[in-house]
Ligand SMILES: Nc1ncnc2c1ncn2[C@@H]1O[C@H](COP(=O)(O)OP(=O)(O)OP(=O)(O)O)[C@@H](O)[C@H]1O
């Protein structure tokens with residue numbers, strides 16, 4: 333590649349990295365606002381429902397059944413809103429967990445993905461003690477989440493293997509997701525999921541390999557530099 337193009341590309345990558353930093357900071361702020369605003373309100377709604385349920389035990393006469401039904405519905409909807417808010421916070425800022433290591437975060441992620449795919453088996457084999465920059469780890473985390481969801485949604489896979497390895501010679505972290513599903517069709521083209529993974533990888537000096545087929549498995553890989 334001619335040197336002026338190389339310089340241009342390096343500058344683009346730098347800009348992209350800054351943009352990603354900025355957008356992660358914004359997402360983290362939204363997540364924490366949502367958490368701080370909605371948490372106490374939802375708690376108040378649930379407490380009020382409990383008080384109303386207690387008061388309803390003193391009520392008699394026509395309309396009591398309807399009152400109890402309505403109270404049940406409010407409690408159910410409040411629980412749904414709480415679950416939805418928690419999911420949104422987790423999506424905006426998946427790693428509020430704090431000091432957990434990358435392999436621990438992936439363990440938690442795989443456990444929560446296993447809950448939404450009870451009939452599927454998701455396994456993780458992760459080298460302990462692998463770590464990189466916060467943004468690097470966040471992009472690995474997002475890659476795994478997106479790739480496992482793709483395997484479930486598009487591949488209808490019932491066995492998914494996630495691996496995280498440190499390649500000593502090259503100083504790279506290799507994360508792979510393999511699934512036994514039907515694989516991408518001929519017309520499959522990257523959408524927001526894969527484009528986001530690819531842009532984050534490039535901005536951080538990594539490489540993303542979109543799904544390919546090998547002996548009945550669909551594989552996808554993210555290689556990230558150590559720092
Ligand atoms: N593991 C997989 N098995 C089968 N097809 C896949 C797999 N991963 C990706 N694909 C195909 O690649 C396409 C693009 O994936 P991508 O994640 O970019 O978009 P999407 O999942 O369709 O939408 P979203 O923007 O919500 O992620 C998918 O629509 C699907 O056809």
Ligand SMILES: [Mg+2]
Nearest residue numbers: 478482525526
């Ligand atoms: Mg997707």
